[in-house]
Amino acid sequence: xxxxxxxxxxxxLHSEWFFMSAKLRLAINGYGRIGRCFLRALYExxxxxxxxxxxxxxxxxxxxxxxxxxxxxxxxxFPGEVDQGKQTxxxxxxxxxxxxxxxxxxxxxxxxxxxxxVECSGRYSSRSxxxxxxxxxxxxLLLSQPADGAAEVDQTIVYGIxxxxxxxxxxxxxxxxxxxxxxxPVLAALNRAFSLEHAFLTTLHSVMNDQPLIDxxxxxxxxxxxxxxxxxxxxxxxxxxxxxxxxPELAGKVVAKAIxxxxxxxxxxxxxxxxxxxxxVEAINTQMQALAHNAKRLVAxxxxxxxxxxxxxxxxxxxxxxxxxxxxxxxxxxxxxWFDNEWGFANRLLDTLGYWATHLNLSSPxxxxxxx
Numbered sequence: 368x369x370x371x372x373x374x375x376x377x378x379x380l381h382s383e384w385f386f387m388s389a390k391l392r393l394a395i396n397g398y399g400r401i402g403r404c405f406l407r408a409l410y411e412x413x414x415x416x417x418x419x420x421x422x423x424x425x426x427x428x429x430x431x432x433x434x435x436x437x438x439x440x441x442x443x444x445f446p447g448e449v450d451q452g453k454q455t456x457x458x459x460x461x462x463x464x465x466x467x468x469x470x471x472x473x474x475x476x477x478x479x480x481x482x483x484x485v486e487c488s489g490r491y492s493s494r495s496x497x498x499x500x501x502x503x504x505x506x507x508l509l510l511s512q513p514a515d516g517a518a519e520v521d522q523t524i525v526y527g528i529x530x531x532x533x534x535x536x537x538x539x540x541x542x543x544x545x546x547x548x549x550x551x552p553v554l555a556a557l558n559r560a561f562s563l564e565h566a567f568l569t570t571l572h573s574v575m576n577d578q579p580l581i582d583x584x585x586x587x588x589x590x591x592x593x594x595x596x597x598x599x600x601x602x603x604x605x606x607x608x609x610x611x612x613x614x615p616e617l618a619g620k621v622v623a624k625a626i627x628x629x630x631x632x633x634x635x636x637x638x639x640x641x642x643x644x645x646x647x648v649e650a651i652n653t654q655m656q657a658l659a660h661n662a663k664r665l666v667a668x669x670x671x672x673x674x675x676x677x678x679x680x681x682x683x684x685x686x687x688x689x690x691x692x693x694x695x696x697x698x699x700x701x702x703x704x705w706f707d708n709e710w711g712f713a714n715r716l717l718d719t720l721g722y723w724a725t726h727l728n729l730s731s732p733x734x735x736x737x738x739x
Contacts, residue, residue: 390419391724392481396471396500397488398425398432399576401511403439404713405485408682410447410458414717417724422464422479423456429465432456441632442680442710470499477504482727483720487511494519497539507727509720510541511712513605517612525551525613526718527665527684533719535726542719545712546570546625547609549685550636552666553704554621555614556658557651562643564698568606568623569637573630573675573708591627600627633675636704645697655687655702665715673705681707682714 395402402425409415425432429451436456437449450457454465468474471491476484484505489512491497497520500508514520521537524530525548533540542548550568557563577585578595585591590600604625611618652670659668664682670689678686684706691703 390417391483391720392479393418393420393720394422394424394476394479394481394484394505395420396424396484396486397490397511398423398427399487399489400709401489401713401716402485402487403436404442404709405487405511405716406436406458407439407442407445408710408713408717410445412714412717414721415459418720419461420458420463421481422466422476424466424468424474426467426469428467429454429456432465472499472503475504476500479504481505482507483723484508485511485716485720492519494539501538507538508540509716509723510539511716512541513544513547513609514539514541523609523612524719526715526722527552527662528555528613530719530722533723533726535723535728537723540719540723542712542716543609543613544606545706545708546572546604546606546634546636547613548712548715549634549704549706550606550638551610551613552658552662553638553655553685553687553702554610554617554640556654557640557642557700558614558617560644560654561646561650561700563617563620564641564643566610566617566621567639568610568621569639570604570606570623570625570634571628571637572602572625572634573632574627578627595627596629598629601625602627630675632707632709633678633681634706634708635675636706638700638702638704640700640702642698642700646694646700648692648694651692651694651700651702652689655689655692659687664718675705678705678707680710681705682711683707684711684715 433449433451433456437445447459455462456465466474484500486508492515497508520539520541522532523541523543525543528551574595578591581594602625604623606623607621610621656668659666665684667683667686668689686705688703693701
């Protein structure tokens, strides 16, 4: 009977509650920008009532970890209490074990009785590398980065597009990238409404920590040796492959490039598409408003005169700027899509984790409230 399922789930259609009996036990590997944003997003939402972070592994020292949790130049002072004990980070009175290992197998992950490890270091992108965590005692991983290819993980998820493919038996799940989460819902809606022939994406991305403040060495990209805050820097991107992985109907139709711009946070995608159907600015914006209405937590729409800073700490995957929509002729369309590449993505990690949690076969059932 359902009462005796290892994972008891009660779904109420309108309230979107999932009832389970205990908190899901999480660990974070890699406590950089996304790792800290993920923890903060959890504590800034009701998710902290359903998930418990029991361990963090980060090579940096504990003093720096606590300090950067408490004070964040981009997202402001942490809205709660941050303290530290002996090898513990204490958030709102809750102690989190801290380790500083450089290798997955240097930690006995099984000792934490984990349900999910959230991999936020970005260092591991192949199945063989990721399985090192499993062999060291992790039951399953949620990645904050795309894998090297579809076969390297069990599923790649863009929440709002394909989370329904999660069945609960997965071991390695990727949450794709911030840019993929931003543009895939927009492309999917445009393709449904107007039948896309081609798409060209230019990501205007804020600086990242693989760029030096002043000129310095980079392991693989000469352009990224240049000062991040002094230049606009073209970089490589796997966005086109990521889009086609999630939207196979657009295979062979998508090209992308990426440019880093000297801002701390919030990025944009300049999207150009050609359509089979005749379009107008009004028709495009009507569809984008409908998308925002139907996916209120994930996509927003605005026609106000914006600058990027307006979207700092915005939890949406994408914000469509209707004031920048242009049409050239009958079939050539240009749109601008904003997104907070840190905060929006951290919130999608929580969403994917929450959906996955309701399908996991756990010995200790958990309780999760699907966000409204």
